[in-house]
Amino acid sequence: MDRAQIVHDNFLRRVAANDLPPGSPPAPGLTAPEAVSLYRAQCLSRALDLTSRAMQKAGTGFYTIGSSGHEGMAAVAHALRPTDIAFLHYRDAAFQIARADQVPGQNIAWDMALSFACSSEDPTSGGRHKVLGSKELFIPPQTSTIASHLPKAVGAAFSLGLAKRNPPDHRSLPEDGIAMASFGDASLNHSTAQGALNTAGWTAVQHTPLPLLFVCEDNGIGISVKTPDGWVEASMRHRPGLEYFAASGLDLFETYAVARQAADYVRSRRRPAFLHLKTVRLYGHAGADMPTTYLSKAEVEADEANDPLLHSVRLLNDFGALSPDNALAIYQETLTRTNAIAAEAVKRPHLHTAADVMASLIPPEQNCTPTNGPDPQARAALFGADLKMAEEPQPMARQINLALHDLMLEHNEIVAMGEDVGRKGGVYGVTQKLQSRFGPDRVIDTLLDEQSILGLAIGLAHNGFVPIPEIQFLAYLHNAEDQLRGEAATLPFFSNGQFTNPMVVRIAGLGYQKGFGGHFHNDNSLAVLRDIPGLILACPSTGPDAAMMLRECVRLAREEHRVVVFLEPIALYPMRDLYAEKDAGWLAPYPAPDRRIGLGEIGQHGKGTDLAIVTYGNGHYLSRQAQKALSEQGIDTRVIDIRWLAPLPEDTILAAAADCKAVLIVDECRARGNLSEELMTLFASRSSVLADRLAAEMSFIATGPAYAATMPSADTIAAAAKALVERSK
Structure with missing residues (x-):
């Protein structure tokens, strides 16, 4: 039978018979009107569940x-303020409904019905997905099913203290606010959740403010796999840096009392806490899922007998706030009203x-706020003797460092973060002196966890900062790329542009390292980045290009709220020579701070029409060498440096190669799976020019003398x- 119908029928029958589950008396804290209001929110949440299933049928x-x-x-919602940013578990409709009651002008039942119907008038996602979320309610929408929203909740909590010390122009969260993140007991076991909890504790034991309330909704099962009895408490009660609280989520009064205690702890101490809330899951996981196919009928019926609405009816009656007859009337009236609302919502576009x-x-x-570049006097004071050095030709690593200095001097809301970026100045020295000059609040040494690094950046962006996180090597991104794909890039999509995650992710990558090679430090695959909708992927090949493109990347993040990945070719960091030893052919002076290379603007070297070599990164450097060798053989070429790898500047590339044979x-x-496939398709479908490609072998990269054996060389290009x-011909 339909378990939803069984639960509904059980509620009607048991309330009418005053057959209510036993429990503790109402805990102090709520007034009678507050308790009744929360019960109404619970009823609406239940009614929407029933209505959504009817709509699906x-x-x-x-x-x-x-x-x-x-x-x-x-x-829990009632225990928090409506301005406390909340990253919600997908089973938290009751939270959003109760929070809507705290904010005037909300029409939450109508809004959620539009969401179930995927109407384009849905005020959250515009019809793109059923998500909880609201700009007015400080609930960023998400589709996290594995607690992948927890790292950004850590970042948002960290931003609250950071904004107090270094307020950005567009701060959106109140100074005395806290962050909340809720999730299920099964998700607690995911590496993303464990990394976020570890990062929160790691931060707290260093006495850094982190006002974050984790709420684990423990219903004892993840789809069909049970959580061992006592597992959540055993793994979390003694976690360093996290204060543990526990309550029965079946008891409205107890939940409020303990949630209020936990929230007050977080707000007053500015430290993280973990609220363990015991719940039940009714109806199964979703839709046609039948819990009796993997649970005994007795287990399913035991959970149904513990229906939290039945507990609320008993508690309200014991409190003298609402009789069972009136509670039943509210339930039935709510369901009737919700059905009527849904009948209208399905007609919307x-x-x-x-x-x-x-x-x-x-x-x-x-x-x-408009700027005219970094202040010259402040710049001279900041750089000191380095300013004179910047006038001399510099390699790429040094030019990126200078650009970061200028950008952070110009824009106070920029915050850099990553493993080893501060005191050490990066493993390649790219961030040297930044922390000593701008302080640890703006150049943050993080723990070794790429998910937490990107989550910190996403959370900071929620509070008006422009983060520049660093992923130390491209190969290290892969255990964290969902923070870009599933969280940062999806946020404007699922919020209809109401929430954004502006950032510039610096990643050292690609191949051709001689002394520090191998698979983990050389990764020549961009497929994981190139197919993320909305993400911009930039890859410079020269020092001046790196500086000018980084400025454009920051502008894109700061003004257009884009998620940008700035891929820095490691092998070109120190490059000085082009054709011969000590020719300094790959060096150039640092460009003035007001110079940028715009999105989609490519580079071209040479005007030859015999052949156009279309490339990027190390390929540009090697192709320039091949260009010289080809010239000596009477072949006149041009080298086109793409620079912007996603979205690909298709029209500009085609125009640059149009007059070549x-x-x-x-x-x-x-x-x-990489760029050459897209480029070959581009020329095949939109150009009559003969095109071919030279790409790396389908192999990982070796260490030692064969470090470049699987990739193009100047000789193989020629x-x-x-x-x-x-x-x-």
């Missing part, structure tokens, strides 16, 4: 992961075209170019 609703059994979260769906991928621009694409990344020119 009718073909007018598209989401049925419900909150039934977790209605105690209404009391929907998204239809690709353009409709994609309209929120790119967030709206933000008005920023042939095009050779040089891709230092592996042949499968040979491939010569063969292609012969074919084009």
